[in-house]
Amino acid sequence: MTSESQTMSPGVMERHIQTILISIVTGSLIFAATYFYTDNKDKALAKSQLEVLTVQVLEMRADVKSLQLNVVRPDELRDLQRRVLDLERAIKTPR
Numbered sequence: 001m002t003s004e005s006q007t008m009s010p011g012v013m014e015r016h017i018q019t020i021l022i023s024i025v026t027g028s029l030i031f032a033a034t035y036f037y038t039d040n041k042d043k044a045l046a047k048s049q050l051e052v053l054t055v056q057v058l059e060m061r062a063d064v065k066s067l068q069l070n071v072v073r074p075d076e077l078r079d080l081q082r083r084v085l086d087l088e089r090a091i092k093t094p095r
Helices: 010-070 074-092
Strands: none
Touching: none
């Protein structure tokens, strides 16, 4: 074998370096694309879950508001109890 066949020519070495650089760039692009795809998918999922939770909170607020309208305040309760006691006394007293 001659010394020419043992050493690489500059053109062959340049092609090898270009191939390695292209592989690195391609790998980087694939990694970035995968990362951004996963990140966007996670954001879309979080957004849809947030919309569902927002609707549930609004429904719960409406439920609480309707329950607050049905709650008897303590002064109203005392008035009702007094009226019931008055009616019971009126029924128990003989005529």
